[in-house]
Amino acid sequence: MSTNQQASERTPLLPATAPTDSSSSSNSKPPPSMSSEVFWKIGAVYGATAVAxxxxxxxxxxxxxxxxxxxxxWSTAAQYQLIHxxxxLVVPNHPVxxxxxxxxxxxxxxxxxxxxLDPARFRFLGPVTPLGGLCLIAGWMALAFGKSGGAPRLPRF
Structure with missing residues (x-):
């Protein structure tokens, strides 16, 4: 309290914005959303399978x-999978x-x-590959021009 203010019985002892839990602090980040946890797990599983x-x-x-x-x-597919x-893992909070x-x-x-593995059997998937590439490009564009804006907060380990 400043010297100009006098305490009374009605003056609160703790500020109204004080955290109610002793473990929380002003620097703590909000809990991750369900979608960010899912994308984090997908990134980890896709990373592991890319290496395999x-x-x-x-x-x-x-x-x-x-x-x-x-x-x-095959090598290109594994490389693109690993990179993405x-x-x-870096942008799980950007759902788009x-x-x-x-x-x-x-x-x-x-x-x-x-x-x-089997070009004759999976020939029908040929047009799917460029669609996947367009999704990857669109993902990068969503990062550049999406609403979340700015650099993401990196996860703490």
Whole structure:
């Protein structure tokens, strides 16, 4: 209290904006939303599977597929999946971009994996690959021009 104010019986001892829980502080961030938790998990799972698929492509797939172009396609799919999975871990609170990245990874990388394994059987997925690529591009554009604006808050570990 300042020296100009006098305390009375009606003067509150604690400010009205004081946290009610002793563990909370003014620097704490709000709890994550359900969608951000889901996107965080999707990013982690997609990251793990990208590493596994990349290793499979580099070691196991070479025994079955000898065409360099098909092996390169598998590698590209794993690389794009890993990059965008990492992005999901950084921007899980941007639902539009996160949704587009998730759809893009699924369509782009998923169709390339299937086409690499059996091009004749999964020929119908050929047009899906560019749609996935457009989703990835749109995800980046959503980050640039989306409503959340500014750099995201990085998660604390």
């Amino acid at each position: 698929f990349g290793a499979f492509g580099a070691h196991g797939l070479k025994k079955v597929i000898t065409e360099p172009a098909r092996l390169a396609g 999975a990492a992005v999901l 971009a996160a949704s587009l990245f998730t759809a893009g990874m699924t369509l782009f990388s998923g169709s390339i994996y299937a086409l690499t």
